Structures are given as structure tokens and as C-alpha cells.
Amino acid sequence: RxxxxxxxxxxxxxxxxxxxxxxxxxxxxxxxxxxxxxxxxxxxxxxxxxxxxxxxxxxxxxxxxxxxxxxxxxxxxxxxxxxxxxxxxxxxxxxxxxxxxxxxxLDWDHENLLSHENLRMYGSAVCNQGAPLDTVFGWPNGTKFLTCRPSQHQRVVYNGHERAHCLKFQAIVI
Structure with a gap:
């Protein structure tokens, strides 16, 4: 220890x-x-x-x-x-x-702000501004979540800039 x-x-x-x-x-x-x-x-x-x-x-x-x-x-x-x-x-x-x-x-607001109808409306608004998809409604802050090196398909999660295996999310979709 x-x-x-x-x-x-x-x-x-x-x-x-x-x-x-x-x-x-x-x-x-x-x-x-x-x-x-x-x-x-x-x-x-x-x-x-x-x-x-x-x-x-x-x-x-x-x-x-x-x-x-x-x-x-x-x-x-x-x-x-x-x-x-x-x-x-x-x-x-x-x-x-x-x-x-x-x-x-802390309750998830699934009936008003994040209702299914409103999420579709947010996605449409993003699409109307020129986005190729109408299902995107938000973006995380770009944080990279480090992972262990996988035994298979490690290139999928390797980030050359960070020189580490990690997950990075670019958008939140419906």
C-alpha cells in the first residue's frame, strides 16, 4: 500500500x-x-x-x-x-x-422544457440555422472522458491530440 x-x-x-x-x-x-x-x-x-x-x-x-x-x-x-x-x-x-x-x-423536466415536442422544436430550430440534422438539440462542453485501451478496435477511441484513448461527444441528439 x-x-x-x-x-x-x-x-x-x-x-x-x-x-x-x-x-x-x-x-x-x-x-x-x-x-x-x-x-x-x-x-x-x-x-x-x-x-x-x-x-x-x-x-x-x-x-x-x-x-x-x-x-x-x-x-x-x-x-x-x-x-x-x-x-x-x-x-x-x-x-x-x-x-x-x-x-x-434536481428532477428531470421531461414534461415542459425537455418534453419530446420541445426537443423536436429545438432540433428543428438548429436545422433551420443550417445544421444537416434536425435531431441535434445540444452540445456538451467538449470534455474528453479517458478510457482504458481496448483490446480490439482501439483506433476508434484513440485521440492523437491527447495521445490517449478517450470518448468525446460532439452533440446531444433526440
């Missing part, structure tokens, strides 16, 4: 980071992260099934950084001084907590 190292995430450590560093780690500044912990009503102390204890701030910061980078949990454990299983458990716990606590705001 590798030795755990890195810095535990605490409010004082977050405040010691520059805004630029904090945004790189968590996609938000320290003050924004701390405000969100309070606004989302994340408990001050979280105890997972395996009895790992986290502060709400540390758990939310780990969730943000876990969603921010496509790296494995080993990298996070070396950066933030927590075991891979502990990080996995707290991220899963917090996702379930946020989904349960805020589900009334």
Missing part, C-alpha cells in the same frame, strides 16, 4: 489557496465552496458506513475535485491524505445526501 500523504482539506487550508489555485482544484473559490457547504445544508460531520469521519467541507471539496478531474482515486488519496475507499465512500454518501435533500430541484 502506498503511504498516504497530501494535505487534508480544512477551511484554513482552503483560505490559504489563491482563487486561481482553488478554482483549479475545485472549480470555485474557497469562499464560494464554504458558502455552498452551508447553503446545501451539508452536515458538519459525516460518518460513512465504514466509520470514516469527514467534515462537511472536506467531503464537499472531495466531491468537487472528484467530479472535476478524470483521475482515479489513487491520485486524490495522494493529494488529500485520505484512503481511496474513504474518498469513494464519502463521495457516494454525499451524492446520495444531496440527491435526497434537493431532489425537488
Amino acid at each position: 502506498p503511504k498516504l500523504s497530501g494535505t487534508r482539506i480544512r477551511p484554513a487550508w482552503l483560505r490559504s489557496l489563491s482563487d486561481r489555485e482553488c478554482i483549479w482544484h475545485f472549480r470555485m473559490t474557497a469562499s464560494q465552496l464554504l458558502e455552498l457547504v452551508e447553503a446545501l445544508q451539508i452536515p458538519e460531520t459525516i460518518k460513512t458506513v465504514s466509520c470514516y469521519c469527514f467534515t462537511g467541507t472536506e467531503a464537499f471539496a472531495l466531491l468537487c475535485t472528484r467530479f472535476r478531474i478524470p483521475a482515479d482515486q489513487y491520485l486524490l488519496s495522494t493529494m488529500y491524505g485520505r484512503g481511496q475507499s474513504a474518498i469513494s465512500e464519502v463521495v457516494n454518501w454525499l451524492v446520495k445526501f444531496l440527491d435526497e435533500r434537493w431532489k425537488h430541484l
